[in-house]
Amino acid sequence: MIEIDRIGFAIGKSEILNEVSAQLPRGKMTAIIGPNGAGKSTLLSLIARLISPASGTIRVDGHNVQQTASDTLARILAVLRQENVIASRLRVRELVGFGRFPHTRGQPDAQDGEKIQWALDLMALSPFADRFLDQLSGGQRQRALIAMILCQDTDYILLDEPLNNLDLFHSRKLMQVLQDMAHRLGKTPVLVIHDINYAAKYADNILAMKQGGIFANGPTQAIFEDDLLSALFDTPIRIHQIEGQPFAMHH
Amino acid sequence: MACRTTNAMPLIAAILLAVVLCILSIFTGVADINIAALFNDPQALWLLAVSRLPRTLAVVLTGGSLAICGLIMQMLARNKFVEPTTAGTGQGAALGIIVITIMAPQASLTIKMLAAIAAALCSTAIFLALIRKLPTDQPFLVPLVGLVFGGFVGAIATFIAYQLDLLQYQDVWMNGEFSGVMLGRYEMLWFAAALSLAAYFVADQFTIIGLGKDMALNLGLGYRQIMLLGMTIICVVTALSVVTVGMIPFVGLVVPNIASRMMGDNLRASLPWVAGLGAMMVLASDLIARLVRYPYEVPVSVVFGIFGSAFFLWLLFSRPAHAR
Ligand SMILES: Nc1ncnc2c1ncn2[C@@H]1O[C@H](COP(=O)(O)OP(=O)(O)O)[C@@H](O)[C@H]1O
Numbered sequence: 001m002i003e004i005d006r007i008g009f010a011i012g013k014s015e016i017l018n019e020v021s022a023q024l025p026r027g028k029m030t031a032i033i034g035p036n037g038a039g040k041s042t043l044l045s046l047i048a049r050l051i052s053p054a055s056g057t058i059r060v061d062g063h064n065v066q067q068t069a070s071d072t073l074a075r076i077l078a079v080l081r082q083e084n085v086i087a088s089r090l091r092v093r094e095l096v097g098f099g100r101f102p103h104t105r106g107q108p109d110a111q112d113g114e115k116i117q118w119a120l121d122l123m124a125l126s127p128f129a130d131r132f133l134d135q136l137s138g139g140q141r142q143r144a145l146i147a148m149i150l151c152q153d154t155d156y157i158l159l160d161e162p163l164n165n166l167d168l169f170h171s172r173k174l175m176q177v178l179q180d181m182a183h184r185l186g187k188t189p190v191l192v193i194h195d196i197n198y199a200a201k202y203a204d205n206i207l208a209m210k211q212g213g214i215f216a217n218g219p220t221q222a223i224f225e226d227d228l229l230s231a232l233f234d235t236p237i238r239i240h241q242i243e244g245q246p247f248a249m250h251h
Numbered sequence: 252m253a254c255r256t257t258n259a260m261p262l263i264a265a266i267l268l269a270v271v272l273c274i275l276s277i278f279t280g281v282a283d284i285n286i287a288a289l290f291n292d293p294q295a296l297w298l299l300a301v302s303r304l305p306r307t308l309a310v311v312l313t314g315g316s317l318a319i320c321g322l323i324m325q326m327l328a329r330n331k332f333v334e335p336t337t338a339g340t341g342q343g344a345a346l347g348i349i350v351i352t353i354m355a356p357q358a359s360l361t362i363k364m365l366a367a368i369a370a371a372l373c374s375t376a377i378f379l380a381l382i383r384k385l386p387t388d389q390p391f392l393v394p395l396v397g398l399v400f401g402g403f404v405g406a407i408a409t410f411i412a413y414q415l416d417l418l419q420y421q422d423v424w425m426n427g428e429f430s431g432v433m434l435g436r437y438e439m440l441w442f443a444a445a446l447s448l449a450a451y452f453v454a455d456q457f458t459i460i461g462l463g464k465d466m467a468l469n470l471g472l473g474y475r476q477i478m479l480l481g482m483t484i485i486c487v488v489t490a491l492s493v494v495t496v497g498m499i500p501f502v503g504l505v506v507p508n509i510a511s512r513m514m515g516d517n518l519r520a521s522l523p524w525v526a527g528l529g530a531m532m533v534l535a536s537d538l539i540a541r542l543v544r545y546p547y548e549v550p551v552s553v554v555f556g557i558f559g560s561a562f563f564l565w566l567l568f569s570r571p572a573h574a575r
Pocket residue numbers: 011014016034035036037038039040041042043
């Protein structure tokens with residue numbers, strides 16, 4: 001479980017998050033949704049201890065992320081930020097392999113090799129495994145980064161807008177993989193997602209954020225409701241049930 | 252991290268080339284030494300042991316460690332176009348020696364060395380702090396800031412040296428050459444080489460640092476410790492080489508970039524090649540420096556500087572297009 005307790009965060013004088021509290025259940029996929037600038041990325045970075053809160057605490061699996069050794073946390077949670085500029089010339093296989101670093105500290109064994117291959121296959125990267133990152137398209141590079149995070153094989157997987165640059169096929173594939181990890185392996189994926197229909201289809205739990213606070217938090221079916229979503233995005237949204245799934249119409 | 256089967260041919264060719272360059276280096280010089288003389292002429296043997304061999308070793312050690320330092324600095328700065336002698340580290344070391352020479356002229360070489368290292372560390376830390384504020388999508392700003400900053404620190408050193416009539420000393424530190432190398436006067440370079448080779452044991456950590464702070468944190472790396480370790484290696488090696496042979500610019504830039512183009516930036520794989528290539532390129536430059544105006548010598552820094560700056564320009568203009 002991820003327990004967020006009265007988190008405050010500010011940059012200079014401007015308050016970004018104000019007294020945010022929420023609990024994200026273990027073994028479920030949570031989607032964080034909300035308008036631009038709501039504080040979704042900030043909250044994800046705080047959970048992943050990439051930045052420090054001004055006040056409040058966050059626990060992941062009972063570990064206070066501010067006080068737990070970084071290398072211990074690296075075996076519990078993995079995070080991919082929204083923007084990733086990688087200037088190094090690494091081969092895809094090498095990059096994905098670095099996902100094993102928290103476990104191996106640079107001494108990989110045969111099992112790690114299998115994990116790397118598994119992650120490459122999952123993201124359909126085998127044909128490019130020996131290419132350098134700068135010889136890939138934006139979407140392929142994004143998949144390589146996601147493969148590295150999956151290769152880290154942590155219980156908590158935090159991804160900030162992972163569908164950026166991904167085509168329909170790979171978006172769907174990634175969501176299925178993550179859902180499967182949650183339901184079969186008991187992992188806890190937490191994703192910031194813009195396309196709310198992906199959230200509707202795959203997420204078990206929704207955390208809706210607006211203006212630096214929690215707007216709503218609950219099971220997907222409860223959040224996917226006309227008035228709630230319309231108010232969240234300040235846009236008229238109607239939910240239709242299509243083939244037993246909520247589907248949001250917004251244009 | 253990946254296990255790749257590599258062809259042995261390049262390795263054999265590289266070793267052969269290295270042996271040839273070393274032999275050429277040892278047997279090049281004003282006094283004629285030939286192999287036969289080594290067996291019956293004690294004077295030739297003495298010259299070899301006291302001057303020729305130390306010089307060749309000094310060149311190899313300096314070239315290898317400067318190349319590694321360039322590579323590490325590029326990882327810390329996350330930028331391919333920086334290296335210690337163009338971004339303030341070397342200039343900082345020179346400034347440190349000048350200041351300590353003025354404040355404590357009687358200070359031992361060890362004290363002077365420490366002053367050079369401390370000043371180099373300060374200078375490098377300031378540079379890395381400066382570039383942190385630059386946008387990551389404009390890689391050319393970083394070397395630009397480095398050149399301006401390095402020029403600034405160097406100018407302070409020159410100004411002080413000028414005021415106090417120390418310019419000829421400063422010239423020795425700023426323009427690297429190996430003609431003064433003798434037995435008993437270059438041994439600190441062994442320490443520099445050992446230190447830079449120690450980087451091999453944290454090669455993965457340096458590669459991860461090159462992926463950025465967030466990625467390093469995500470993988471559980473002690474970001475500050477590795478940054479500090481990298482800076483220490485860079486500064487100690489640079490200061491040691493500035494004091495013993497003087498500054499040789501562009502080695503740390505040219506060599507890692509060639510290696511990066513050829514085999515990428517996974518340090519565990521590329522570091523030994525960077526060291527070897529650095530040693531060989533400086534060895535070749537030193538040979539040219541000794542032969543081009545024979546029997547006089549040109550500073551090796553001038554020779555490498557000419558090739559290096561040309562290569563630097565080519566590098567800036569021929570960056571492979573990135574599909575973003
Ligand atoms: N460096 C910064 N300085 C000032 N404000 C910032 C900075 N970075 C982000 N913000 C502000 O913080 C708020 C939350 O940002 P973010 O968490 O990235 O939003 P989201 O991911 O929900 O779109 C936004 O209003 C943004 O303008």
